[in-house]
Amino acid sequence: MGLNQPNHLVPVPSNPLQIPAAPTVTSTATTDAGEPPIYFSLIIPTYNECKNVKTIVEKLTKLLDGSIPGDYELIVVDDDSPDRTWEVAMSLTPDYPQLRVMRREHERGLSTAVIRGWQVARGEVLGVIDADLQHPPETLLQLLAEIKRGADLAAASRHVTEGGVSDWSVVRRFLSRGAQTVGLIILPGVVGRVSDPMSGYFMVRRSCIAGKTLNPAGYKILIEVLGRGDIRWIGEVAYVFQERQEGESKVTWKQYIEYLRHLLRLRFARWPMGKFLRFGVVGFSGVFVDMGIFYILRTLLGFGLTRSTIVSSEVAIISNFLWNDLWTFGDISKRQPGKRQRFKRLLKFNTICLMGVIVNVLLVNLMFNDFGMNEYLAKLIAIATVTLWNFWINMKLSWRVTDVN
């Protein structure tokens, strides 16, 4: 079933980068009948690929006509390339009815190009492939097989057995692996889910990102999809990143800066700000409990300094635990009912907070004695650092909040 593809460019969506829940139904210029949805939409982002676009369209058509004939579309999304790639792509549409072309004149960027393509896509499964033949088209069939097996997302990876890169320079390999390592530190729950988070070659079920507003930066669309989508099952397929024949890579140091910005933005988007603020309020209330008990023991009852400090700190820790268990993490502790569970949480909370006291003392000494910092400033920085430490470790261990959303 070919599309009676009218010979015009696909309009560029101007709304926010949100993926429609239902496939966009295109009405053809002549019949105005909506085109029925299809199974697979593959976006080919291009910038100065006039020498590659015909070859990639030919190869993809031959491959997909052999596996899902009439049930796929190719969408070239070109950012008004100086070499007029969009025009070359348009000249192909009469021979390739399943090809659609978008020319973006007011937006630039690989990731947003892919999303604009997905916004006008009619497929149930949305994919992306580079136009420069560095992503072997044959791998598509294995990715589709992964999706058919039930995967929500299928990614081509250079870092699984039989995967690899052709002859990338040591610098490029180092930069790629380095970027991945930074991602694992900042966003382990996202970047750590795939072996090749830098991959620009993957497909995802529309239902997993439907309604999500994606906000990528630079080149790494896969991280954005993993970070904001409802992705449960991920399939990976090995591929070898090929040598570019025509044109050149657009990756510059700017993409690496964009990548860092993107990681941090996703990190804070996934940071449980509400819980963190409550934890801070509880911790602040603990200061008053600590000082109040210390005053009673030390001044009213004449206890020794160390004993007063230890007892007042412990009472403050228990008070903080009770409030956090009830308010900050109430939604979690409700799922872990019973006195035994609660006591286990208290023990963990206590141990982590006491370790926090040690970290506090070490930090103050380090900043005051080694860096000559003002002791009150040192104390403040130590309190802020330990509060972050206490929050994150308690959330992961005491209340076992796994998927931070």
Ligand code: GDD
């Ligand atoms: N529309 C659009 N706009 N397309 C772009 C842009 C842009 O600003 N920049 C690049 N592209 C297109 C290129 O035309 C090509 O089809 C594809 O995106 C990849 O661009 P390259 O410049 O060739 O990137 P690379 O080969 O160095 O890196 C690729 O492979 C890596 C490994 O999979 C990219 O896909 C990286 O994202 C990926 O990590």
Ligand code: MN
């Ligand atoms: Mn390339």
